Amino acid sequence: MPDPGKEPKFTLYAYWRSSASFRVRIALNIKEIGYRIVPINLLKKENLFQDFLEINPEGRVPALQCAAGTVLTQSLAIVEFLDEIYAGGNKLLEKNPHIRVHQRRIAEIIACDIHPKCNIDITNRLGYDMAERGEWSRPYIQQGLEGVERILAEYQKELNPKKATFQDVFLIPQVWNALRFHIPIGQYAFVMRRYEYCLEMPAFQKAMPEHQPDAPDSDKKFLNVSI
Ligand SMILES: N[C@@H](CCC(=O)N[C@@H](CS)C(=O)NCC(=O)O)C(=O)O
Numbered sequence: 001m002p003d004p005g006k007e008p009k010f011t012l013y014a015y016w017r018s019s020a021s022f023r024v025r026i027a028l029n030i031k032e033i034g035y036r037i038v039p040i041n042l043l044k045k046e047n048l049f050q051d052f053l054e055i056n057p058e059g060r061v062p063a064l065q066c067a068a069g070t071v072l073t074q075s076l077a078i079v080e081f082l083d084e085i086y087a088g089g090n091k092l093l094e095k096n097p098h099i100r101v102h103q104r105r106i107a108e109i110i111a112c113d114i115h116p117k118c119n120i121d122i123t124n125r126l127g128y129d130m131a132e133r134g135e136w137s138r139p140y141i142q143q144g145l146e147g148v149e150r151i152l153a154e155y156q157k158e159l160n161p162k163k164a165t166f167q168d169v170f171l172i173p174q175v176w177n178a179l180r181f182h183i184p185i186g187q188y189a190f191v192m193r194r195y196e197y198c199l200e201m202p203a204f205q206k207a208m209p210e211h212q213p214d215a216p217d218s219d220k221k222f223l224n225v226s227i
Helices: 019-030 050-055 075-085 097-118 120-125 130-154 166-180 189-199 202-207
Strands: 010-014 035-039 063-066 071-073
Touching (some): 071 075, 075 097, 075 166, 097 120, 097 130, 097 166, 130 166, 166 189, 189 202
Parallel strands (some): 010 035
Antiparallel strands (some): 010 063
């Protein structure tokens, strides 16, 4: 558990509803690493303000700044880095390459296949409102989760342990996002079981969008867990 008296090791530039930020919050919580959040409001395009572009010239969240000043971007790379460097909490990636490959397959379906097509800059460019964003994202999310479901079913024993793992860090924000847009995903039984299982854990609860400091009051929920 992070020592509350200590300066946090990291500053996380994040937006409450960004699923890539959500992944990094989960990983930091599972690995029991202290961090503070600097909210970047994507709706106000703060990600394109000059002071943030100096932190991440790509204009995207998350960006994770170490106490020494180094900035890390890209949630996949960040989560792997945290898992390699920090011994606390669970090991996220399995040692066995025959399992690890499936963990990475799931993470990549979400981070590389689904997410880039449904990102807010794409849907903004298309001029979509909320309902249209959901409709646009639906086939990508369903197709991707179809793939995840197959992998979870084929490697049930290895990929559904009684702990949070690498693939959960990616899967849970994606499921949250699909539910937010009312996309039907109940047919993916392994996916949904994993979602319900992980949501019981404080590391995931603390990372939930509605528990973030920048969530608007209308969406904010009181969090009663400690980790
Ligand atoms: N591949 C990046 C994606 C980062 C990304 O695109 N983040 C979104 C929020 S989830 C963002 O900042 N979008 C800014 C925009 O669309 O203008 C990662 O995994 O970290």
